[in-house]
Amino acid sequence: MTRHLCAIALSLSLLTPFVAEAQGVAGSYLAGRQAQYENDFAAIGEYYADALRRDSSNPRMVEAALIAFVNQGDMARAITLANRFNLTGAQNQVSNIVYTAEQAASGNFARLAEDLTAGREIGPLVDGLLLGWAALGEGDVTGAMEQFDTVSQQQGLGGFANYHKALATAVVGDFEGALALFGPETAGSLANTRRSVMMRAEMLSQLDRNTDAIELLETAFDGDLDPGLRDLRMKLADGQMVPFTGVTSAQDGLAEVFFTVAAALRNETSPDYTLLYARTADYIRSDFVDAVIMSAQLLEELENYPLAVAAYDRVPRDHLSFHAAEIGRAEALYSGGNPDAAIEVMQQLMETHGDIAVVHSTLGDIFRREERYDDASQAYDRALDLTPSDDPNAWFLHYARGITHEREDRWFKAEEDFRKALELRPGQPSVLNYLGYSLVEKDMKLDEALEMIEQAAEARPDSGYILDSLGWVFYRLGRYQEAVEPMEKAAALMPVDPIVNDHLGDVLWAVGRQTEARFQWSRALSFDPEEDDAERIRRKLEVGLDIVLEEEGEPPLPKADQDG
Known part of the structure; x- marks a missing residue:
């Protein structure tokens, strides 16, 4: 089955490079290519259509324009272009898809079969x-x-x-x-x-x-x-x-x-190939909501959020998948840079579908990303009220609410949620890591925290976040040499993360590798850390970690040889 599907995909050439054959179309061609890289189907169609008005003989440009028209949902323009292309005696797989879609949508079964056979x-x-x-x-x-x-x-x-x-x-x-x-x-x-x-x-x-x-x-x-x-x-x-x-x-x-x-x-x-088929299914059957939602999801994957929002918005309010479409629309609005509109969509959905847990949890996720932690906690409360207490899938709701409680300094409630999440999903690496790291930061139950983070690291040995936590708990326990290896791995996996590079700098300083430590702090500073973190990093670069710890009332580090 896989071989046949790959053949379908590889026979398309949306992203296949080709050279404009006439100098007069170069501008539109190059603009169309740039739009392809950005998955801006409306722009792709316009630029290539403009180029084709002056050079209609380029089959690959025709193919690219056809795919753009279909993927933006403009099948009428795709059909017009495909029919004009077919009149020249030429054809390609995409023009055949468009032509077939026209015959299928009109119920012209005999013509469809005749053409396929021919x-x-x-x-x-x-x-x-x-x-x-x-x-x-x-x-x-x-x-x-x-x-x-x-x-x-x-x-x-x-x-x-x-x-x-x-x-x-x-x-x-x-x-x-x-x-x-x-x-x-x-x-x-x-x-x-x-x-x-x-x-x-x-x-x-x-x-x-x-x-x-x-x-x-x-x-x-x-x-x-x-x-x-x-x-x-x-x-x-x-x-x-x-x-x-x-x-x-x-x-x-x-x-x-x-x-x-x-x-x-x-x-x-890739999603652009798949979208061609989903959009065609949607065109042939006008009430095909599953195809509409799949098209919207693929557009989200392609980061074409305006078209994704428009697709989700086509699902009728009385359809049983309306809530799923509205959740998708809210996520697309948020990803497209419009969080207020996303929140408004979810709040309106609560009025009609407030008995569905995922409606509240999705709103909670949006609030959490917006750092509106109290609002997020309340949304997760409602979601958990609608979820059986022993539902194994509720672990994520407790985990997410634990994060919002922790960010609001409600640690007792946060720890309670994290431990409930682990009760429902034992060994879940993200929960183990978050709880363990939080305990380390609060200088609480460090031995248990280490055990949790080691278990998380064993489950996900390639997670930079978890390896950072492992290195950091070793550091906080005073086991500095043991902290170096996981922290260096974390920095290799997350080379532009300011926190990881800052942590690595502290670990290197603790083992006497002070020149390397200053280099890591400088790197961390270049990756736009939070202002409070940036101020502390600048102070470490100025006077070293030992004096910063002394100024903060922390115990001094053990003596280590300069540069190891």
Whole structure:
């Protein structure tokens, strides 16, 4: 399966360098290339469209413009450009995707199949599945099933083929046959996604097997049901025959092909390639909320936050995934530099979805990043009120609230939360490190702190933060020589972190390597530390660590030879 997916990805050339063939288009071409590096799809499309008005013969420029139009959600312009490109007799994989999307969205199954057969290809997996759904759209059920069987004979594609054959079987009303094809043993990992499990539950309900459907939901999600799953379970428990809504037509099936490939590509290639397929699925099926949310998430990964916000905003308020979309929109707003708007989105969501713990915890996370620790603590309080006390997943809520309590100097409450987090998730490295480091900073329970941090370092030996904590606890215990190695490793892993470099300077001073210590303090000062830290570093550079400790009323360091 992986080989076929990589072939899909590698056949695209969004980031493939090419040389502008005419001097007159160089400016637009170069601007378009720069926009590509920044994933600014609107700018990419405009610059390359301008270049193509003067030189329409460059196929790679056409491809780049097409991808930009599709990825910014402007399929109309992509179709216009693809059709003009196709009139020249040329084609490429991206123009074929766009052309196929146009035929699929209009329900022109015969033309779609004819063109695929004649060579307007996308790739073996996509082409084979599209031909199966096109046959179903033409009313040829037998031909459709035979086509899916043909795809299943190709190495690595059996899971994809069985998954789509199951959906096609359900579309024609044979839910028993669909379920036989839909299990993990036939459809592989595709049968275990949230979307797939919900569709299987709907099929079971259509067969008057609501009890089996409820058991499937509980087993698949271990009782952790989001609003959409809870709503489905409630209907099943009430004895309702839930309609099959996952894929209801051949056109939906065509959209599902692109969505399925997009979901698989997320683990195989870069977000811009994957986005092309997610946007195509969204275009073919206008109510495909899962494709809309995937597109928004990919845009976030690409740091194109305005387009991500716009995509999340398309999810209807009455849809069961609305809360998930609003959380995504708030995160995109925050990452895009608009924290006030992000907070406003979450506060409004609390009015309509205040019974969902993640709504409050997400607001708490935003407050915590904004250093509004008291507000964050209150948000985490509400999230924990909505979470069973023995839920193992609640460890992070206690950990996050512990951080906000610690930052607000409520140490008793902070330690209580950290220890509760460890009770729920024993050995969790981040919690062990934070609690251990905090104890070191407070000069409390240093032996226990060392044990915690050593356990965290063993679990995550490549974490600069944890190695810094390990070196620092050795330093605070007076075990200076033992502090050197982990602290030097931490500085190598986090070379521009002011705190780590400052700590390394102190450790080196303690073992007599004073010239190196001053070098590390100078480095720390160059990395924009907090002003209080910067003032202390400047004082150490001026008079040395021993005098600074004396001025602070701290015990002196043991004598060490100058420069070791």
